[in-house]
Amino acid sequence: MEALDYRGFERDVTALVDALVQASHCVVLTGAGASTDSGIPDFRSPGTGLWERLDPMETMSVHAFWQDPGRFYRLASETWLPPLLGARPNTVHYVLAGLEAAGLVKAVITQNIDGLHQKAGSRRVLEVHGHVRSARCTRCGRHYDLTALVQRLRQAGIGPYCTCGGPIKPGIVLFGDPMPPAFEDAVSEAARADLMVVVGSSLTVDPANSLPALAQQVIVNNLQPTWVDGRAVLRLPYPASRVWHAVADRLRALSIL
Template sequence: MADSPDELVRLVREARRCVALTGAGISTLSGIPDFRGPQGLYRRTDIDADKLFDLRYFLRDPSYYYRHAKDFLYNLEDKEPNLIHAVLAEMEQQGRLRAVITQNIDLLHRKAGSRRVLELHGSPLRHRCLECGREYLFEAMARSVRAGETPYCENCGGIIKPDIVFFGEALPADVLEDAEEEAAQADLMLVLGSSLTVYPAAALPEVTVRCGGKLAVINASPTHLDDAAVWRGSDLVEAFTALQTL
């Protein structure tokens, strides 16, 4: 049985340094598929999700990524923030949330109005040529990809890659450092819609616990830190409907 939403509200009210760690599960309400859920990318038979975000494969055949990412990444202009994004932005404005640390690349936290967003896996807002470094805007890339094209650099013909972290790449060092500092200083971390299976992001709640902070975990499936959490739930909408009363 999930813990009481009222208890979660109390925990957030009493926290002085609350941060949120968000995963793909919070964006399914906005029509964006997660990875490991019932309708996730790993369940689809037409996509090899490991290949999709594999850097070595991308360098060999960027068309595979662009062909499949068209349907969930290059249509973000049509996606809107949901209740979870909106409440987190409001919590920040109220001074109740220090930062959002996100594993997501869907830009919805910023679209909702959150200001301190640490994007662990980068952002598709920026694309750049891997040969000459020329930068391209997301809007131009989205038009090209939605038209069925694989974009190549207009300057040198090189491969254009979004500034998101593929398997085989390190996380942005400055962003990870900021996230680790926020996790260490947090007296409450909200883990939202993350299965906590991808490191080093999954280590951040461990940092919070090790430094004396509390965890509240809201995820549809179990995580390895459920026993360490002081509050555990599976229904994001129920929890964040309660947090609207803050």
């Protein structure tokens, strides 16, 4: 990877802090880059991507789930699921939760399924791709804790079936699933936003990547370029944890945080 250029860092953070303080309805949109410091690999990063070794349609699709629920969980337990279940929030999550408590952020829309915004204390979190906290029987609707379910499947070697016999589906949006109700709320929040800050998302996944188009102003904090950069009022091409750590320092100095 090329060395990052930090020459504009201080100036860019100042501009971000100014925008956060001036906005009346700031909404943050987070992606994989917000969780990399929590040890969750960015499945779509070039070079390191899990999907270069695995076919997403094999591991994370509705089709794969219905074809063989047992195999679906086995593959998930061997690949993308374990890092998510044990993860802890990092600076990015804690600072965003602090900004919400201080009234500077009204909502966090996240493409991540790790639940780390809630663990850090964020209250208005719209999880447009679902989450790994629970799973639900596709027949009777009974809820299950996903961590406990995965442990039970491993230890007992049984299938992911409810007491009623129905397959139990994790609470995440699989490829081929419809968008959850949280997406409608995300659209409303984006349309209300006078400022949307994109954090750690390359904006490649449909339809969540269209949300910044609805906001009045957009700021992008992502290492790679995104489609919305051309209309962004500010771009911060640095790691999210560096940026939000610096933002928190500035706001504390201003006695805002």
